[in-house]
Amino acid sequence: MLTLQALRNDRAALEAALTKRGLDAAPLVSRILDLDLDRRTTQKKVDDLKAEQNAASREIGDLFKAGKRDEAEARRAQMGDLKDQIHVLDEKQKSLIAEQESALLELPNRPHDSVPAGQSEADNVVVSEEGDKPNLGAGAVPHWDLADRFNLIDFEAGVKITGAGFPVYRGKGAKLQRALIQFFIDRADAAGYEEFIPPHLVNPDSARGTGQLPDKEGQMYHSTEDDLYLIPTAEVPLTNLFRGDLLNAEDLPIQLCGYTPCFRREAGSYGKDVRGLNRLHQFDKVEIVRFEKPENSYAALEGMVEHVRGLLRDLELPFRTLRLCGGDLGFTAALTFDLEVWSAAQERWLEVSSVSNFETYQANRLHCRFRNAEGKPELVHTLNGSALALPRIVAALLENHQTPEGIRIPKALQPYTRFDTIA
RNA sequence: GGAGAGGUGGCCGAGUGGCUUAAGGCGCACGCUUGGAAAGCGUGUUUACCUGAAAGGGUAACCCGGGUUCGAAUCCCGGUCUCUCCGCCA
Numbered sequence: 001m002l003t004l005q006a007l008r009n010d011r012a013a014l015e016a017a018l019t020k021r022g023l024d025a026a027p028l029v030s031r032i033l034d035l036d037l038d039r040r041t042t043q044k045k046v047d048d049l050k051a052e053q054n055a056a057s058r059e060i061g062d063l064f065k066a067g068k069r070d071e072a073e074a075r076r077a078q079m080g081d082l083k084d085q086i087h088v089l090d091e092k093q094k095s096l097i098a099e100q101e102s103a104l105l106e107l108p109n110r111p112h113d114s115v116p117a118g119q120s121e122a123d124n125v126v127v128s129e130e131g132d133k134p135n136l137g138a139g140a141v142p143h144w145d146l147a148d149r150f151n152l153i154d155f156e157a158g159v160k161i162t163g164a165g166f167p168v169y170r171g172k173g174a175k176l177q178r179a180l181i182q183f184f185i186d187r188a189d190a191a192g193y194e195e196f197i198p199p200h201l202v203n204p205d206s207a208r209g210t211g212q213l214p215d216k217e218g219q220m221y222h223s224t225e226d227d228l229y230l231i232p233t234a235e236v237p238l239t240n241l242f243r244g245d246l247l248n249a250e251d252l253p254i255q256l257c258g259y260t261p262c263f264r265r266e267a268g269s270y271g272k273d274v275r276g277l278n279r280l281h282q283f284d285k286v287e288i289v290r291f292e293k294p295e296n297s298y299a300a301l302e303g304m305v306e307h308v309r310g311l312l313r314d315l316e317l318p319f320r321t322l323r324l325c326g327g328d329l330g331f332t333a334a335l336t337f338d339l340e341v342w343s344a345a346q347e348r349w350l351e352v353s354s355v356s357n358f359e360t361y362q363a364n365r366l367h368c369r370f371r372n373a374e375g376k377p378e379l380v381h382t383l384n385g386s387a388l389a390l391p392r393i394v395a396a397l398l399e400n401h402q403t404p405e406g407i408r409i410p411k412a413l414q415p416y417t418r419f420d421t422i423a
Numbered sequence: 424g425g426a427g428a429g430g431u432g433g434c435c436g437a438g439u440g441g442c443u444u445a446a447g448g449c450g451c452a453c454g455c456u457u458g459g460a461a462a463g464c465g466u467g468u469u470u471a472c473c474u475g476a477a478a479g480g481g482u483a484a485c486c487c488g489g490g491u492u493c494g495a496a497u498c499c500c501g502g503u504c505u506c507u508c509c510g511c512c513a
Contacts (some may be wrong), residue, residue, distance in 0.1 A: 041471050047482040061441040074494085079493045210505040248469085377470080401462090 001364050003379070007262060020117040020326030028107055035100040038167035046089040049194035081253040095225045103417055105214060109361040111326050112298075112335035118325025121219035125325065126339070130309070131318030133342050135402050143344040143395040144276030145233035146402060147173065150422050154276070156200075165266065165274070170341055172422050176409075177284060179416035180390055181259050184311065185354075188387055192308055193257035193288050196235030200229040200260055206240040209366040211332035221263050230263035235384045239362060242291060246377055247370040253300060254291040257387070258285065276363045278350065284390040290383045291368070294359070297381035298335075301357045304385045306335045308353045311388055317396050318342040320349065334359045343413035350392040355385030 005046050006014060007029055018025040056079060061363070063072035066215050093130035154175025158166040169177050189195055201327070207213040207229050212220060221230040231237060238256050263284050266274075273279050288307065290301045305321065313317045324336040333356040340349035360379035369377040401408040406423030 047473060050483085051481055053493080065441080076493045083493080257443050257444080268464075289438065 001101075001361065002107055002110065003360065004032075004104075005363050006110070006114050007032060008036075013159070014110055015111075017099050017267045018108070020106060020111045020115055021329060022119060022327050024109070025107060028103060032103045032107070034094055035103065038094040039093065039100060042093050046086060046093060049082060049086050049404065050087065053079070055087065056082070064206050078287070082418060091323045100123040108331045109329075109334050112327055112357070112359075114323065115329060115335055116245075116323065116325045117327075119327040120325075121328045124322040124326040124328055127337070129318075129320040130313070130341075131316070133318050134344050136344050136399075136402065140345050140402060141402070142276065142398070143343075143398040144396040146407065147276070150421070152176070152398075154387065155276070165227075165279070167277070167280065170419075171418065173379075175419075176394060177390060179413060180393060181284060181286060181419075183413055183416045184388055185257065185259055187307075187311060188257035188286060188288050191255075191288075193255040195201065196238060196241070198231075198234060198241070198255055198258055198260065198352055199262075199419075200237075200397060201232055202224075202231055202236050202240065203228060206236055209243045209363060210236045210239045210362055212236060215331050218267055219265050225338075233386075234258045234260040234264050234285065235289060238287060238289045239382055239384065240366065242368045245368055247291070247368070247380065249293070249370055249372060251295050252291060252370055252380065253296065256289045257286060258289075259286045261285075262389075267387060277395040280391055286387050288385050288387045290384060292381045293368075294378070297357050297359065297383060299382055300381075301302075301335065301337070301355065304355045304383060304387075305339070307395060308339050308355060308385060308387050312339065312341065312352075314410065315393065315397065317400055317412045327397040330354075330356065332356075332361050334361065341392065341400075343392075343396055343399055345399040345402075346395075350396060352392045352396070353386040354387050356383060358382045358384075 002014075004170040011029060011033075015025050015029060024399075056075065059073050060075050063075065073392070116123065117123065141149075144153075144155070147155075150173075151171055152169065154168040154170055154284070157168040158164075161168070185195055201223065204213060204227060207220065212229070214234060216232070220232055222228075223230070229236075237260070241256070242254070262283055264281060266279055266281060286306060290297075290300050290304065292295050309319070319339055319341045322340065324333075324338060329336055336354055336356040338351050339353040340351050343350045359381050362382045363379040366382075368382070370380050370382050372378040397410075398407055401410070406421045409417050409420050409422070
């Protein structure tokens with residue numbers, strides 16, 4: 001969530017920036033600031049009363065010790081009213097804080113200056129495009145046909161065991177998954193991201209910390225018996241590793257990576273979007289996460305995008321980079337670059353990575369700070385990116401690299417698959 | 424799942440209702456001392472919020488949440504986590 005300070009100091013600029021999301025934030029901001037004023041006045045009152053109470057208690061104690069029983073009793077009799085007042089104000093204070101907190105949670109992150117205004121994905125800006133779209137010729141088919149032809153993925157079996165959106169990988173299809181995970185992890189490791197294997201279920205505090213709660217509650221699988229959520233991305237457990245921490249300046253940047261399966265309910269999806277590997281309830285992903293000093297975070301974001309581009313180049317896939325417009329920007333992000341690969345048989349772009357700078361938005365929820373040059377605690381900037389999400393990469397690999405002889409495995413991946421063709 | 428013990432500052436650790444404004448130690452920072460260092464000595468060393476131009480002042484926090492009391496780290500209730508033993512188990 002945004003900091004109160006950001007609202008107080010820079011209100012006009014903040015509201016202007018939020019219009020890029022198509023949001024008129026002014027009423028909500030006013031409400032939050034009103035609550036804040038009320039809260040501060042209340043706190044002043046209650047603090048003064050408590051100071052009075054503390055002084056009186058000390059006095060009573062001294063009187064008792066001095067043996068002046070009657071005076072002490074008299075003084076004590078006067079305290080009841082004060083106690084009631086404090087209790088009432090304390091309750092008021094608590095509900096004001098709760099109300100302010102939930103209002104603050106409704107406010108999305110402030111888009112970075114470079115974010116274009118726009119309503120939907122149609123308004124995203126193409127930053128760059130790389131690689132040649134292959135000319136597949138007449139016999140080319142989409143990945144779901146290829147997966148079937150070469151016995152790589154059994155969608156039917158997944159439906160039987162679990163339901164739609166839970167594919168079963170088999171044979172070289174399974175090996176390809178494992179190879180990609182290993183390839184991505186090795187590359188992240190080489191780029192300085194320490195590997196973690198986190199839990200796949202998280203508690204509500206963690207889900208709140210990275211912003212999945214409350215705004216994406218319906219998108220996560222929830223084990224109600226234990227009140228645990230299946231992770232929709234490794235971002236959640238990895239970023240929460242440092243929830244509540246006060247870091248040293250020299251600890252930064254912190255660079256983490258991890259492979260996890262990801263679980264998403266994807267309520268409301270339909271049609272060609274969900275065909276084959278395009279949209280799944282369970283999929284594999286390698287995620288990279290960074291904790292940065294504020295002044296470095298945008299350079300770090302560039303570096304992360306470049307890291308992902310390197311992976312796509314080595315997989316010999318045509319891809320483009322998009323700068324997300326305000327309307328398509330995630331709730332918690334200040335700036336996001338999406339990377340999309342060309343799906344040659346479907347003739348459409350598929351999103352395979354989303355790389356974002358959250359600035360202090362997550363850090364404020366997480367209470368993750370570092371000690372700055374002045375020795376003062378300051379919120380860190382958090383960033384993350386998919387590097388990469390597997391299903392659509394597999395879809396693009398199958399489709400783009402199909403030949404009359406079978407599927408060609410890119411050179412960089414062959415040491416991991418230990419086969420060069422799927423035939 | 425059952426029984427028992429425990430959770431105090433960056434760390435160790437004392438503390439069973441008011442000189443706790445959390446002892447003492449370790450660590451760390453600065454200073455004195457020294458040719459330099461160690462030792463020694465001295466000073467300092469949490470966070471959040473409120474107030475103030477600042478210096479400063481106030482409030483809160485001893486796992487979390489309630490309660491008792493003029494007053495709670497301390498007493499009571501609920502929760503949670505850790506450890507030990509038992510049970511179950513890949």
